[in-house]
Amino acid sequence: MRETGIVIVGGGFGGLAAAKALDRAGVPYLLVDARNHHLFQPLLYQVATGYLEAPAIAHPLRPLLGRGRFLLARVEGVDLKGRRLLLEGGEALPYTHLILATGSRPHDLGVPGVGRHAFFLKGLEDAQRIRQRLLLALEGAARGERPLRLLVVGGGPTGVELAGALAEFLRYALRRDFPEVGGAEVLLLEAGERLLPSFRPALSAYAKRALEGMGVRVVLGAQVVGVEEGGARLREGAFLPADLVLWAVGVRGNPLPGLPTDPRGRVPTDPFLRLPGHPEVYAVGDVNGLGLPGLAPVALQQGRLAAENLLRALRGQEPIPFRYRDRGQLAVIGRNKAVAEIGGLAFTGFPAWALWAFVHIRELIGFRNRLLVLLNWGYTYLFREPGVRVLLGEGLPRPGLS
Numbered sequence: 001m002r003e004t005g006i007v008i009v010g011g012g013f014g015g016l017a018a019a020k021a022l023d024r025a026g027v028p029y030l031l032v033d034a035r036n037h038h039l040f041q042p043l044l045y046q047v048a049t050g051y052l053e054a055p056a057i058a059h060p061l062r063p064l065l066g067r068g069r070f071l072l073a074r075v076e077g078v079d080l081k082g083r084r085l086l087l088e089g090g091e092a093l094p095y096t097h098l099i100l101a102t103g104s105r106p107h108d109l110g111v112p113g114v115g116r117h118a119f120f121l122k123g124l125e126d127a128q129r130i131r132q133r134l135l136l137a138l139e140g141a142a143r144g145e146r147p148l149r150l151l152v153v154g155g156g157p158t159g160v161e162l163a164g165a166l167a168e169f170l171r172y173a174l175r176r177d178f179p180e181v182g183g184a185e186v187l188l189l190e191a192g193e194r195l196l197p198s199f200r201p202a203l204s205a206y207a208k209r210a211l212e213g214m215g216v217r218v219v220l221g222a223q224v225v226g227v228e229e230g231g232a233r234l235r236e237g238a239f240l241p242a243d244l245v246l247w248a249v250g251v252r253g254n255p256l257p258g259l260p261t262d263p264r265g266r267v268p269t270d271p272f273l274r275l276p277g278h279p280e281v282y283a284v285g286d287v288n289g290l291g292l293p294g295l296a297p298v299a300l301q302q303g304r305l306a307a308e309n310l311l312r313a314l315r316g317q318e319p320i321p322f323r324y325r326d327r328g329q330l331a332v333i334g335r336n337k338a339v340a341e342i343g344g345l346a347f348t349g350f351p352a353w354a355l356w357a358f359v360h361i362r363e364l365i366g367f368r369n370r371l372l373v374l375l376n377w378g379y380t381y382l383f384r385e386p387g388v389r390v391l392l393g394e395g396l397p398r399p400g401l402s
């Protein structure tokens with residue numbers, strides 16, 4: 001058995017923020033992740049639509065750790081009593097303190113057929129699968145000289161961003177590379193009364209107008225009750241045929257077996273981010289059950305505080321309760337089109353888009369990644385076409401949950 005002390009599971013926003021705080025304090029730790037890189041999920045949709053290449057939004061974890069060590073392993077469970085993690089392959093990893101930052105995973109919300117026939121956007125593999133399927137669908141439509149139809153389910157930020165990027169990509173692709181395709185339609189289906197429900201209604205209305213201006217058909221009050229081969233079924237019984245169904249609703253926590261969870265798969269904690277009855281275990285980010293939205297700033301702030309509370313516990317000091325500092329929200333729709341709510345102010349159009357671009361470049365990890373993204377965006381902005389040339393291999397990527 002390995003000798004370990006502080007273990008962080010997950011090198012996403014929350015886990016990495018905790019690791020950096022421990023580095024600053026000069027305290028050693030072990031970071032365990034099932035993949036060897038940190039992934040900047042907010043720009044995944046740009047990989048799915050060919051605006052960015054995968055390495056631009058991923059950064060290897062090892063060089064990011066100062067005093068910490070890294071272990072590439074999938075954790076399959078926690079033995080709370082024995083204070084050890086159970087790794088894939090049967091190995092046990094003891095800990096004195098645990099920071100759990102395993103994020104969330106897509107959820108089908110119990111809708112039949114979603115796991116089998118729809119595409120999700122969570123990891124790099126998902127983004128690359130969507131991109132390949134999109135190109136194959138275009139090739140199929142070109143061969144049959146027929147129109148193409150894509151369904152995006154869910155009018156939250158991810159659905160809006162995906163629908164906008166798909167519309168921009170298709171406008172370019174049909175004009176340049178696929179003149180035989182008899183048109184393309186992107187449908188954005190939202191079960192509620194407006195898009196971007198977490199934003200103020202005026203910004204939801206702007207997003208709808210902007211998307212419609214880009215050719216996206218926005219259907220509100222459209223509840224998908226089933227996804228089948230070749231399309232989705234609505235509650236009223238209508239079947240919407242589609243070449244691709246993208247599922248942008250519903251995530252649930254991604255806890256480790258052996259931990260208590262709420263109905264949304266999140267780990268309940270006290271305000272100090274500790275598991276009740278187990279003050280040596282902290283849960284942060286999307287997997288934390290305090291009821292905050294699944295956003296990168298929440299994970300970053302919780303990761304930092306969990307590390308600080310852990311250090312305070314080692315020094316015999318009282319922990320600090322978590323208070324979310326909400327700095328606002330942003331969602332991009334397309335070129336020069338975005339919505340922003342910052343400090344009680346609302347912006348749309350170019351100012352919101354420029355702010356969105358600035359914040360994303362600033363938050364990306366690594367100078368090389370920032371440069372790659374800037375170059376690609378500059379190219380796309382100047383030449384009005386995706387900066388990435390996409391090559392298709394043989395074989396058909398499968399939909400579903402990875």
Ligand SMILES: Cc1cc2nc3c(=O)[nH]c(=O)nc-3n(C[C@H](O)[C@H](O)[C@H](O)COP(=O)(O)OP(=O)(O)OC[C@H]3O[C@@H](n4cnc5c(N)ncnc54)[C@H](O)[C@@H]3O)c2cc1C
Pocket residue numbers: 009010011012013014015032033034035037038039041042043044045073074075076101102103104121122157158254256284285286287294295296297299
């Ligand atoms: C498509 C998309 C777009 C988004 N856009 C935005 C946005 O615009 N703004 C925003 O604020 N937020 C956005 N988010 C949400 C944001 O990315 C999450 O809130 C944030 O990543 C949560 O951080 P985390 O540390 O909790 O989890 P994650 O960043 O998901 O990290 C979890 C880590 O745990 C690892 N892991 C999981 N299970 C195991 C295991 N069993 N063993 C070992 N390792 C494991 C994973 O490999 C991963 O590295 C978006 C999310 C998605 C999917």
